[in-house]
Structure formats: C-alpha cells, structure tokens
Amino acid sequence: MVIEPFESALDSVPGSHPYPRTSRYHDAEIAVHVREDGTEVRYAKRRLVPKPEGETSAHVVSAGERPDHLGQRYFGDPGQWWRIADANPVLDPRELTEEPGREIDVPDGLGHV
Template identity: 35%
Template sequence: MLLKDSRYKDARRFEADEQGNVPCKGTRPRVIGAAVGVLEHVVQEGDRLDLLARHYYSDARLWWRILDANPDLGSGVELALAARVGEVILIPKAKE
C-alpha cells in the first residue's frame, strides 16, 4: 500500500502472466521526467545528497529529488558525493 502523496503512487504494478503468476509483488520503476526550474550546484568537499536537500529544500529527506535530476549519480545508496567534487549537478526547483 502506498501513501496518497507517495512518489510511486502512479507507478504501474507488475501484471500476472498467462498462468496467473506475478513476477514481482511490487511496482515497476516510476517514470522520471526532465528536471525543470533547476539550479546548478558545483559539488564541494563534504557535500552529500541529504545535506544539499536540507540546504535547498529545508528537508534532508528530499535527497531523492536531486538524485532524480542527476541519474548519472547512481542508485542513491551512497549519499556522499566525494567522487564528484568539482562537477556540476542540477538542483530541481522546490515544489510550491
């Protein structure tokens, strides 16, 4: 069950095959559109996705929004950006 404001609420569920077997009891990956209204941020030593989210959105739990705008950063397992120092990443506009 997903919360009404979950970012996965519109993701499709896996469908059963001809035998009625469902390959995975979950949702398919959600569609991530292009980031709009973005700022460019040059990664500094010590930057982490959660710390950037706290700075830009006043909520460290919104780190996934930065990851969505920068899919080349990886899977989100690693919040630290030490390997990206000096690179420019996109910070999407905070939702109003």
C-alpha cells in the first residue's frame, strides 16, 4: 500500500479518523453508543478478518522473533504485523512466533489485505 505524503499528514489531524491509514481498523465503521446519562462513546464496530487476497510466502519462525519484527521485515513497518496475523489461523498474534521452526504465511506485496 503506497501512502502519499499528504495522506499520512491527514492521519495527524484530530478527528479525521480515530485510526491511522495503516491500521487494521482504519476501514472499520465507527459507531456511537449513548449511555443513560447522555454521554456518547465512540467505538469501532466488529472487524471480520478478510480472506487473504493474492499470494503468500512461507516464513520459518526463528527463536526470538516477534510479530512486530516480521511486520518490519516484510512491510517496513512493525505495526503491520496484523497483516501476517490475518493470513494465519491464530487467535493471539503471539502464537505466530512462539514456536521456533513453525512455518507461517506472509502476504506478498504491500497491498492492503
């Protein structure tokens, strides 16, 4: 995913969107819950994990690796670990790297999964 400089600048504008463009929640619908006292609470609606689009490559986990390490290695951003988590059947992202020697799928390319 290529982000133009003017687009990333919008991420720092308060109120533009609660999640940056690189977040897995950026496209999530934002809803408002109104409490009995009238206080509004904004929240992201449930995000369903999309089916991976495109090809994946195998990665064999090394001792000491963490999901953020993989995000940096494959996408140039440690915050992109969620792309790898989405491509693998895990409930907790730490499961991706807790077992050295495990083979996991890594989405190819920098397109949004």
